[in-house]
Amino acid sequence: MFIADKDLKKEIIEVVESSEKILFVVSPYIDIDDSTKKAFKELHDDVSKIIIYRDNSSVNTAAGISEQSRRFFKSLPFVELVAVKDLHAKAYLNERFAVISSMNLTKSSNENFEVGWNIDAEEESEDFFELWGYIMHILESDKCDFSEERFKNIIPKKPFIIDKEGPKVLINGREVEDEVFRNLHKSCNVKHGICIRCSNTSLEFYTRRPLCLSCFKEWNIYKNPYFKENYCHRCGLEFKTDLNSPLCDSCNHVFLFEMEREWKKLMNIFKTK
Ligand SMILES: [Zn+2]
Ligand SMILES: [Zn+2]
Numbered sequence: 001m002f003i004a005d006k007d008l009k010k011e012i013i014e015v016v017e018s019s020e021k022i023l024f025v026v027s028p029y030i031d032i033d034d035s036t037k038k039a040f041k042e043l044h045d046d047v048s049k050i051i052i053y054r055d056n057s058s059v060n061t062a063a064g065i066s067e068q069s070r071r072f073f074k075s076l077p078f079v080e081l082v083a084v085k086d087l088h089a090k091a092y093l094n095e096r097f098a099v100i101s102s103m104n105l106t107k108s109s110n111e112n113f114e115v116g117w118n119i120d121a122e123e124e125s126e127d128f129f130e131l132w133g134y135i136m137h138i139l140e141s142d143k144c145d146f147s148e149e150r151f152k153n154i155i156p157k158k159p160f161i162i163d164k165e166g167p168k169v170l171i172n173g174r175e176v177e178d179e180v181f182r183n184l185h186k187s188c189n190v191k192h193g194i195c196i197r198c199s200n201t202s203l204e205f206y207t208r209r210p211l212c213l214s215c216f217k218e219w220n221i222y223k224n225p226y227f228k229e230n231y232c233h234r235c236g237l238e239f240k241t242d243l244n245s246p247l248c249d250s251c252n253h254v255f256l257f258e259m260e261r262e263w264k265k266l267m268n269i270f271k272t273k
Contacts (some may be wrong), residue, residue, distance in 0.1 A: 015099055037254060065083075093131065098118065197231070
């Protein structure tokens with residue numbers, strides 16, 4: 001979605017505020033105002049904060065980050081300040097969404113004409129992970145001093161995202177054949193699935209087909225993927241589920257954990273072939 005000016009600033013603050021695991025600020029010039037400071041202060045301590053700014057040492061001008069901002073960031077836990085030569089890109093992202101923008105994180109930008117675009121990690125996963133990859137590319141380049149050691153310490157694992165609402169399943173933005181996706185389920189620690197409408201237990205555990213045959217026939221009359229059903233497809237507890245989200249919260253958590261584990265195994269097989 002296109003965003004401009006003051007709304008863009010709000011969106012950037014929203015990226016900061018909604019970070020739960022990791023936050024990247026990529027801004028050549030940094031001189032933060034009070035509202036930005038407040039957003040950072042309210043973050044959970046565990047959030048890894050990677051602040052990437054422009055290294056101006058070769059051109060002998062002041063560094064891209066103001067002294068006051070540097071001191072502020074240094075006072076927070078889990079912060080890495082990374083100076084990058086020739087940095088001109090501006091982007092803000094956490095594990096859930098990103099903003100690409102013309103705006104630096106400076107007080108003076110608040111008065112500028114600025115344009116930007118936001119990207120949702122689940123709905124636009126391909127774009128999101130391309131941006132994520134590009135930031136990794138900056139950090140790995142020889143224009144910054146971010147060593148591999150520092151890198152490993154601060155960057156948690158990439159978020160794991162399954163998008164199964166479209167015609168093709170996407171895992172971290174990569175298209176996955178139905179058969180492969182179905183097979184990943186077989187390695188989850190679940191004996192069978194439970195129909196989310198009638199709690200019948202005679203079906204396979206497969207999150208793209210969480211209805212038994214007769215309930216599916218009923219569902220197929222209206223084909224409403226958001227129609228509220230009664231049970232969790234994994235544990236069978238009463239829970240407001242639907243065709244797109246057939247698991248209760250705790251089963252969804254376990255499901256993602258198991259799928260990520262299986263997905264990694266699969267990716268390793270590809271790598272070694
Ligand atoms: Zn049923
Ligand atoms: Zn459940």
